[in-house]
Amino acid sequence: xxxxxxxxxxxxxxxxxxxxxxxxxxxxxxxxxxxxxxxxxxxxxxxxxxxxxxxxxxxxxxxxxxxxxxxxxxxxxxxxxxxxxxxxxxxxxxxxxxxxxxxxxxxxxxxxxxxxxxxxxxxxxxxxxxxxxxxxxxxxxxxxxxxxxxxxxxxxxxxxxxxxxxxxxxxxxxxxxxxxxxxxxxxxxxxxxxxxxxxxxxxxxxxxxxxxxxxxxxxxxxxxxxxxxxxxxxxxxxxxxxxxxxxxxxxxxxxxxxxxxxxxxxxxxxxxxxxxxxxxxxxxxxxxxxxxxxxxxxxxxxxxxxxxxxxxxxxxxxxxxxxxxxxxxxxxxxxxxxxxxxxxxxxxxxxxxxxxxxxxxxxxxxxxxxxxxxxxxxxxxxxxxxxxxxxxxxxxxxxxxxxxxxxxxxxxxxxxxxxxxxxxxxxxx
Ligand code: F0G
Numbered sequence: 001x002x003x004x005x006x007x008x009x010x011x012x013x014x015x016x017x018x019x020x021x022x023x024x025x026x027x028x029x030x031x032x033x034x035x036x037x038x039x040x041x042x043x044x045x046x047x048x049x050x051x052x053x054x055x056x057x058x059x060x061x062x063x064x065x066x067x068x069x070x071x072x073x074x075x076x077x078x079x080x081x082x083x084x085x086x087x088x089x090x091x092x093x094x095x096x097x098x099x100x101x102x103x104x105x106x107x108x109x110x111x112x113x114x115x116x117x118x119x120x121x122x123x124x125x126x127x128x129x130x131x132x133x134x135x136x137x138x139x140x141x142x143x144x145x146x147x148x149x150x151x152x153x154x155x156x157x158x159x160x161x162x163x164x165x166x167x168x169x170x171x172x173x174x175x176x177x178x179x180x181x182x183x184x185x186x187x188x189x190x191x192x193x194x195x196x197x198x199x200x201x202x203x204x205x206x207x208x209x210x211x212x213x214x215x216x217x218x219x220x221x222x223x224x225x226x227x228x229x230x231x232x233x234x235x236x237x238x239x240x241x242x243x244x245x246x247x248x249x250x251x252x253x254x255x256x257x258x259x260x261x262x263x264x265x266x267x268x269x270x271x272x273x274x275x276x277x278x279x280x281x282x283x284x285x286x287x288x289x290x291x292x293x294x295x296x297x298x299x300x301x302x303x304x305x306x307x308x309x310x311x312x313x314x315x316x317x318x319x320x321x322x323x324x325x326x327x328x329x330x331x332x333x334x335x336x337x338x339x340x341x342x343x344x345x346x347x348x349x350x351x352x353x354x355x356x357x358x359x360x361x362x363x364x365x366x367x368x369x370x371x372x373x374x375x376x377x378x379x380x381x382x383x384x385x386x387x388x389x390x391x392x393x394x395x396x397x398x399x400x401x402x403x404x405x406x407x408x409x410x411x412x413x414x415x416x417x418x419x420x421x422x423x424x425x426x427x428x429x
Contacts, residue, residue: 006037006074009217012318020075021134024216031319033257034073034217041070042265050232064088064229065125065222071261072221073126080133082158083125084115087229091380094349100342101361102368105378107239108346108361109230112353116178117386119251120150122226123219128154130218136210138163140203142196144247144308145175146385151212152182163209165189165196172307172354172390192302194313214250215315223251224258230380231268238270240377245359245384246276246285246331247309249320256323274329275373276320277363279304279339279356282311285320289331305336305393305405308356308385330372337405338362340397344409347394352387
């Protein structure tokens with residue numbers, strides 16, 4: 001079988017099929033799915049094969065993305081793969097998280113441990129690799145910060161030109177600094193993320209830039225490996241729930257697709273339920289799902305301290321609804337107060353994350369309180385970004401300087417004169 005025969009791109013709206021060339025959207029405007037021939041996959045991989053690769057010295061298999069390459073992009077050969085390597089992220093447990101959530105068996109999978117500090121590297125590696133395979137020169141994305149940081153790094157590493165569109169003044173400094181430092185052309189848009197997204201889609205079509213937002217289905221294929229690697233870590237025994245922060249809905253979509261494929265391949269025997277967690281002020285999926293609407297109920301002016309998920313018109317909403325259906329999933333919303341308090345618990349456990357990531361724990365706590373999640377069920381929360389991405393939000397929380405958010409678990413610095421007695425007073429207080 002020729003490599004490209006193992007894959008077709010299929011429109012989720014009109015069903016039209018494409019050969020895997022330089023298309024990432026259907027002519028009808030619909031999103032494409034990467035459909036990999038699972039019969040072929042089942043013949044070439046197994047739990048054993050993945051286990052052997054875990055101990056391999058081959059660089060490609062040291063990546064938590066490319067270890068599962070048959071399920072990511074069977075066409076990618078070693079020469080076009082751009083890898084740091086990514087993935088291999090830890091699972092954490094902590095007494096404070098059990099107390100806070102009420103769940104006995106709760107684990108955090110920390111995607112902030114990826115090379116540029118967020119899960120985006122999982123999808124960017126296959127996305128940029130595909131750009132290399134297709135001999136593209138310029139890659140583009142709109143971003144609330146993490147996608148741009150990741151794309152800038154991977155594109156520069158591969159010698160491609162990265163162009164990022166960001167909402168002016170609305171992304172965290174840690175992320176902006178990465179995009180600038182990794183050498184991206186940074187275009188600030190007067191407007192929010194949704195405006196930036198519309199503009200980059202149009203500009204990419206007209207100007208021949210290769211779009212690397214999660215509209216691009218190869219990004220989704222890479223993000224599937226968060227689930228594949230998680231199941232591998234859990235010896236292929238599914239948890240009951242997987243909680244994930246939800247913004248542009250790439251992860252929710254990717255998780256549903258991954259779990260469905262793992263189930264069909266009989267690599268897992270139980271289907272976990274996805275809990276997608278949105279910020280109250282940026283909750284289009286929550287609105288759409290809870291009202292059972294067939295159309296996206298978008299949010300005109302999204303607002304949340306979790307700038308990474310400040311999105312009112314998510315591109316992958318149809319794929320996300322499909323993922324919720326396949327996994328019998330739920331959607332919950334949480335306030336900024338709940339997000340920052342959950343973050344303080346994750347940070348205070350020595351694990352640490354950026355605000356958007358903490359939505360997953362905040363959501364689990366709420367779903368336990370409402371009886372949707374049982375305290376005896378097994379839960380994995382996906383932590384999406386590193387604590388240093390948005391240090392301003394963290395410091396302002398602890399100094400109680402955030403408007404409308406109380407510093408419930410504040411840890412204030414103490415100012416003293418350089419005097420031993422004063423030190424003693426502070427230590428003994
Ligand atoms: N958490 C973090 C830290 C993110 O950066 C994002 C998305 C999400 C959660 C939401 O994930 O879009 O798959 O639902 N950040 C994008 C960006 C939008 O541009 O960096 P999603």
